[in-house]
Structures are given as structure tokens and as C-alpha cells.
Amino acid sequence: MPHTYQYPRAALTVDCVVFGLDDSELKVLLIERALDPFKGKWALPGGFVRVDETLDDAARRELEEEAGLKNVFLEQLYTFGELKRDPRERVVSVAYYSLVKLAAHDTKAATDAADARWFPVSKVPKLAFDHAEILDAALARLKGKVRYQPIGFELLPPKFTLSQLQHLYEAVLGTELDKRNFRKKVLGFGLLVPLKETQMTGRHRPAQLFSFDADKYEKLKKRGFNFEL
Amino acid sequence: MPHTYQYPRAALTVDCVVFGLDDSELKVLLIERALDPFKGKWALPGGFVRVDETLDDAARRELEEEAGLKNVFLEQLYTFGELKRDPRERVVSVAYYSLVKLAAHDTKAATDAADARWFPVSKVPKLAFDHAEILDAALARLKGKVRYQPIGFELLPPKFTLSQLQHLYEAVLGTELDKRNFRKKVLGFGLLVPLKETQMTGRHRPAQLFSFDADKYEKLKKRGFNFEL
DNA sequence: TCAAAAGTGTTCTTGATACACCCATGC
């Protein structure tokens, strides 16, 4: 079927804010632009939406093509439609945010492209287009959502310690948390299953490993349970 | 500048879920479609985004054109991009939701178009396209947001009674609330200013009128205050 | 034996919930 011409149409893109946790620090994946406009500047991974793919599909495709990421948590964030966001022509961008387990994906693959790099969210360079605004929106969403939905686990490996979990929350929320109260509350949900293994990470007492029981969470959720940290 | 042809492009539309409160019942504004596809079916107000207007502008324009509504609360909801949502061709729709003060706008103007009608959200007819899904998403957003942001006031006239406010929350949340606890909490914020007027609505004690102090709320918000019912 | 992170309970304070009667008005 040929393109049905009616009126000039905006171009449609997706842009992805990819968060990862590295060394208890929240990082975001950026791509160095190879072409104008903004050649040489850092930008969010993203690209045009094809006419025969859904928005989600486009976001997943771009993540794989530009960052080598597959099977990651992905959620639509907001759609940005200001007139001059792209200097070339009218471009409307559907923004997504993604959470990846940095330890799990070998970081090499993710940063294989010489033009991709992880930046601490507190130290991102100037970004192309309106990507700074998109990043801000993603951070705000993450901060808000992490408190009442167990999406934080998407940033951790399948087996993790309570300290890792706490540091994750501290990094995302930008606050310090009381260790005892944190553990009391998070264990109180009954959604963390203690594994038989421990993890050694230095010259100190080894830490108990846990995994998140996603099935149990789904069942509880249906009964009106509310994960709220 | 001519339309830069590259690849076939999706068409871009906006659709608006307009909520109003009538008789302590939550209603939604629907339009009866005059043209195919779905001719004669009820649908959300909306239409194509022009290449020279922002998404917000398009939503506001459609609200005015199709429903005679101006200066209403409007917020982007989600962008729907499934492949076959429109049987004609690929259409991506940015959905908005809007809250209107039904008493304030003369209802006549809003329903002036013979093809527009307010439906209780519990009794909406079958909708065109994927509009049922959009409506569900808007309801979920409203339910979620009303609890931690003072957007409920957008559904009430500038002067309202505490009972009206309570009924609003009950209608949106679908629960019953304790009158004394509700009043204690909502007055505790210090954001409702008691007016000198009262309102008579029957053969019983007249009710104290209040107004919402939006300025004070904005100031408190900047200092980290959290409206949470 | 020292450094460094893991692990563990109790008290206090605060906010949430539950609950029943009098008030002002129109008919």
C-alpha cells in the first residue's frame, strides 16, 4: 500500500533512557552522534519508528542495534512534541526508559560500540536535542516508581545482597536509609527468598544472597497488595 | 519547506479522555462519529496533529473544536502505537486526559454539539478503535494521581463543600471514606481556605464553602511537601 | 588484631482507623 498523502506529517522516533547500576552508582547509557545535527555530541539511543512496527518494538530494536541490549525492562515514559526539538524538521519522539542489570549483560557487549558509554547520572555531559529534558523526566519517573513498584530489581543481578538493594534505593532516591529499618521492611513483604549461597566481596563478613520472587509478587498484586518502600 | 520524504510515516493523532463530575458521579465525554470507520459509534474526542503545532496544542484545539472546552486541566497520558488500531492505515495516537469543572462550563456549551454526550464511566458504550483501552488507562492514571496530587480540585467548582470533595474522592477511587477522618486529614494540610459563604442544597444545614489555595500548594511543593490523601 | 561491611531488637512517635451524636435548615 502506498503512503497515503494527506498533509505533511511529523516524523516519529523513539528515544531510550537506559539506566544501569554500577558500583552502587546510577548510570545512563549515551551514544556519541556520528552524524549531524549534533555530530560528536552525546545523545540518548534512539531512532525512527518504522511504519510497520509498534513503538515498543521500535524501542527494543534501537536498544539492540545501538547498545546490544536484549530482553531488558522497558517502559514508555512520555512523548515529546515541541516544534523545534529537531533542527531539521518536525520530529515527535516517544521516550522510553529501560533498566538493565549491568553485571549480567557483559558490559563489554553493551559498550562494544566505541561510541557508547555509561555516565553517572550526576555527571552527564551536554546532550543533543532535548535529551536533557527527557533524561530528567526519566529520572523523575524512576524515583517515583521505584517506591511503589518493585522495579528496582531490574537493576540488580538475579542474586543480590540486601546491602546492594539498599544502595540501589539510596542511589535512585538520593537519600540515606537506615539499614535496620530497610531490612525489616523489605523482608516483611516476604518477596525475597534467602538463598543458600553467600557472597564475598572483601575482607569482611560474607553477605547472604537473596532473589526476588516475581511470581509471588504477581499473585499478591492481583489481591490488591501494594509494594511500597 | 516541503515535506521531506524518506520513508512512509505513521499518521499522528491526539485523543482526549475528558472527565467531569456530575451529581457526584464521574463522567466521560464521548463523541458520536459522523464518518467511517466506526460511523455512528462513540469515540474519544481527538484528531490529527498538524505539523506546525505541538501535541499539547493539538489536544487543546481538538477539545475546543469538538467539545467547546477551553482552559481545562490537560495532561499527557500515554502514546498508543499498535499496528492495527486504525483500520485505514498506521496511526499513532498520543492520549491525553482532561479534568473539567462541569458546573462551571455551562454544560450546554460542552454538549452543544448534538453528537457529544457525557457518560458515567461505569456505563460507557462500546467505543471505536482502541478507545476503551485508552479510557481504562486514563481511569487508572486518575485513580493513582488523585491520591498524591491535588488534581481533584480541577473537577470541582472554585467554591466547594467538603462533602463535594469527599464524594469526588469516593467516586474516583471507588471506595467509601470516613467523613471525620477525611475532613481531619484534608483540612490538616492547610490548603483549603474556608469562605464566608455557605451553600444551601436542600432542607438541611447549609454547608461551609471552601476554596483550594493553589499558590500555597505550589510554595509547599517546592519545599518538599507532599499532598497525599 | 584491625578494618570493613553484615547482621540484629527495642523504644518512641506519628499517623491511620474506628466510631456516634448534635446541628441547622426546609418542608
Next chain:
DNA sequence: GCATGGGTGTATCAAGAACACTTTTGA
């Protein structure tokens, strides 16, 4: 005077916040 919604306070309970020491390991 009665029906109708408006308006008010207290006691109980649950959850959140504050807080310090012991344990295990590697060096």
C-alpha cells in the same frame, strides 16, 4: 417535628523513625 445532610473528638492500633553493638572475614 421530622427528615436530611453538615459538622465535630477521642481512643486504639499499626507503621515509621531513631538508635548501637556484635559477627565474620581477609589482610
